[in-house]
Amino acid sequence: MKVSYFETGRYVSPPDLPREWPVPPGAYHPETGVKAYHDMVERAKFVEQLGFDWVSVSEHHYSPRILTPSPVVSAAYLAARVDTIKIALLGPIVPTSNPIRVAEELAMLDTLAPGRIVVGMLRGTTNEYLSYDLNPKESRERTDEGMELILKAWTEPQPFGWQGRHFQYRTVSIWPRPQRQPHPTTYALGTSAEAGDFAARHRIGLGVSYGTFELMAKSTRHYRDQCSRYGWQPDPDDIIYRANMILGETDDAAENALQRRDKQAAFPVGPGLRDALLKADNSRNIAGERRPANVGGVLPISFCGGPDRVVEQIRRCREEIGAGVLDLSLQDPGTGEVGAMMDALDLFGRKVLPRIREI
Amino acid sequence: MAQTDAAFREGSVEADGFRIRFAEAGQGMPLVHLHGAGGMRLTPGHDLLSRHCRVIAFEMPGFGQSPENIRTETISDLAATMAAAVSALGIDKFNLMGTSFGGKVALWLAIQEHQRVQALVLEAPAAIRPPGMQPPSGSPEEVARRLYAHPERLSPLPVADPVVETKTRSLVSRLRGPDRDADLEARMRGVATPTLVLFGTRDSVIPPDMGHIYKELMPNCHLVFVYDAGHAISTDRPEAFTEVTVDFLERHEAFVINRTETVIHP
Numbered sequence: 001m002k003v004s005y006f007e008t009g010r011y012v013s014p015p016d017l018p019r020e021w022p023v024p025p026g027a028y029h030p031e032t033g034v035k036a037y038h039d040m041v042e043r044a045k046f047v048e049q050l051g052f053d054w055v056s057v058s059e060h061h062y063s064p065r066i067l068t069p070s071p072v073v074s075a076a077y078l079a080a081r082v083d084t085i086k087i088a089l090l091g092p093i094v095p096t097s098n099p100i101r102v103a104e105e106l107a108m109l110d111t112l113a114p115g116r117i118v119v120g121m122l123r124g125t126t127n128e129y130l131s132y133d134l135n136p137k138e139s140r141e142r143t144d145e146g147m148e149l150i151l152k153a154w155t156e157p158q159p160f161g162w163q164g165r166h167f168q169y170r171t172v173s174i175w176p177r178p179q180r181q182p183h184p185t186t187y188a189l190g191t192s193a194e195a196g197d198f199a200a201r202h203r204i205g206l207g208v209s210y211g212t213f214e215l216m217a218k219s220t221r222h223y224r225d226q227c228s229r230y231g232w233q234p235d236p237d238d239i240i241y242r243a244n245m246i247l248g249e250t251d252d253a254a255e256n257a258l259q260r261r262d263k264q265a266a267f268p269v270g271p272g273l274r275d276a277l278l279k280a281d282n283s284r285n286i287a288g289e290r291r292p293a294n295v296g297g298v299l300p301i302s303f304c305g306g307p308d309r310v311v312e313q314i315r316r317c318r319e320e321i322g323a324g325v326l327d328l329s330l331q332d333p334g335t336g337e338v339g340a341m342m343d344a345l346d347l348f349g350r351k352v353l354p355r356i357r358e359i
Numbered sequence: 360m361a362q363t364d365a366a367f368r369e370g371s372v373e374a375d376g377f378r379i380r381f382a383e384a385g386q387g388m389p390l391v392h393l394h395g396a397g398g399m400r401l402t403p404g405h406d407l408l409s410r411h412c413r414v415i416a417f418e419m420p421g422f423g424q425s426p427e428n429i430r431t432e433t434i435s436d437l438a439a440t441m442a443a444a445v446s447a448l449g450i451d452k453f454n455l456m457g458t459s460f461g462g463k464v465a466l467w468l469a470i471q472e473h474q475r476v477q478a479l480v481l482e483a484p485a486a487i488r489p490p491g492m493q494p495p496s497g498s499p500e501e502v503a504r505r506l507y508a509h510p511e512r513l514s515p516l517p518v519a520d521p522v523v524e525t526k527t528r529s530l531v532s533r534l535r536g537p538d539r540d541a542d543l544e545a546r547m548r549g550v551a552t553p554t555l556v557l558f559g560t561r562d563s564v565i566p567p568d569m570g571h572i573y574k575e576l577m578p579n580c581h582l583v584f585v586y587d588a589g590h591a592i593s594t595d596r597p598e599a600f601t602e603v604t605v606d607f608l609e610r611h612e613a614f615v616i617n618r619t620e621t622v623i624h625p
Contacts, residue, residue, distance in 0.1 A: 162584055
């Protein structure tokens with residue numbers, strides 16, 4: 001089992017911060033932001049020492065909960081400050097991006113930090129489409145087309161044009177190309193039938209997140225079935241499971257932390273807007289089964305307990321989902337409990353990590 | 360002939376000892392189209408193109424309704440016959456488009472008549488093929504799965520006439536030539552005609568990564584991928600196919616410059 005630490009650039013919010021999304025930018029404290037990014041680097045170095053395989057970064061907008069609007073900037077800064085750990089961009093939000101820009105920047109990163117960049121291509125969270133004024137109804141199609149164009153931009157040897165539905169270019173010819181040929185290790189991120197189909201057709205990995213083992217197993221089963229259709233079988237390393245973990249010294253300590261956990265999202269979308277977004281983004285599914293979109297709600301805890309129990313849960317996760325890479329948040333992002341998280345990371349490195357290598 | 364609502368009129372012309380059938384619609388600069396190994400099939404793409412230019416889609420001798428062709432020996436002979444057919448219509452200069460097998464005929468025609476062909480469009484051309492590639496065959500459903508990215512969105516193909524199928528198959532296998540034709544490829548290096556090569560990203564007859572070879576060989580060649588189209592690009596994504604084709608025919612290499620205005624409100 002490989003383990004990735006999901007680094008969110010924790011901005012320790014003062015308690016009087018408005019609890020809404022978007023969070024008013026007037027409430028931002030520049031010094032707190034500087035500290036968030038300083039600590040981000042420290043944590044990356046720390047998990048590298050602990051033996052984590054990857055540190056992952058993501059793209060989120062308009063809130064301090066995850067203070068990383070540009071995963072490429074995060075990854076470039078981190079890559080220069082750690083030595084061996086891989087940096088996973090999970091991932092650039094494809095439907096709101098210029099795919100050529102994404103292809104260029106990722107190729108550049110892969111060349112700056114040879115062999116250390118992992119790429120996930122993401123459809124994104126519905127409320128964050130507001131950030132770049134994307135029509136939620138177009139997000140699925142733009143994601144699929146954008147992902148295909150990124151792969152093409154990395155691999156075509158001659159300048160080409162792209163006559164798409166949502167993107168049109170007459171001349172694509174990127175420099176640098178990725179250092180790793182044909183391209184860096186890449187995942188389509190998502191639980192939908194479409195994400196599984198795309199990943200299978202292009203022989204790339206699949207990253208699923210936050211659902212129960214049972215639901216995520218449906219998604220990865222669909223992916224593996226599609227891979228068979230295209231004549232190949234993915235390895236465990238081709239499947240990432242991103243999840244929240246509450247790890248304590250004992251099961252009771254972890255359960256107590258779970259009880260204390262805020263049952264509401266840190267910065268929820270208001271009810272009127274939430275309903276409108278749910279209505280607009282109605283194509284979400286898990287392996288073809290309709291599901292409501294996520295509009296910034298509270299995310300579940302998939303692993304909870306002391307080291308023994310968590311090791312057992314990870315074993316079960318591997319058996320059911322088939323994931324060979326765990327991408328973990330220890331304690332919730334957005335809670336400000338950085339001390340508790342550092343303790344949990346340390347504990348994970350000492351008591352869990354050595355025991356899950358053989359899983 | 361089906362799948363179009365434009366007013367294509369049918370005609371025929373005598374050339375090189377053959378009576379050659381064609382369908383024609385539209386005004387302006389002639390665009391001569393040479394079909395693929397399955398024979399002439401008018402598509403929504405023809406329909407859209409005919410709003411911009413004079414489309415003349417030939418049925419090459421030996422295909423479709425025409426009598427069996429046992430006389431044409433090579434694909435360059437077939438190209439010479441088709442050039443004669445264009446001349447017989449009183450047309451000197453023209454744009455030329457070839458689909459799949461017809462793309463290889465069109466390349467030969469552009470080599471032979473380089474002063475007459477103003478621009479060349481190759482839709483999923485079959486002039487360069489991976490080893491062992493075979494044209495689609497089998498039931499209409501099997502053929503549709505090879506030709507189209509989304510056959511479920513189209514009306515079913517008609518059942519092929521076995522007589523037509525037999526005579527076409529023997530003609531194509533005689534003329535299609537080797538997967539990599541050294542003589543043709545050497546000549547392609549001398550084709551200065553502005554050339555647009557189109558491949559659908561979901562082509563399952565000719566892999567779209569054959570496209571870059573045309574660009575490497577031909578000095579004035581542009582390669583464009585039509586997203587989510589199969590081998591029959593002009594059927595799968597007729598609007599996208601027509602937009603890039605018409606733009607290229609009008610502007611040649613300058614077609615890479617975007618003219619779209621992006622002002623949201625003045």
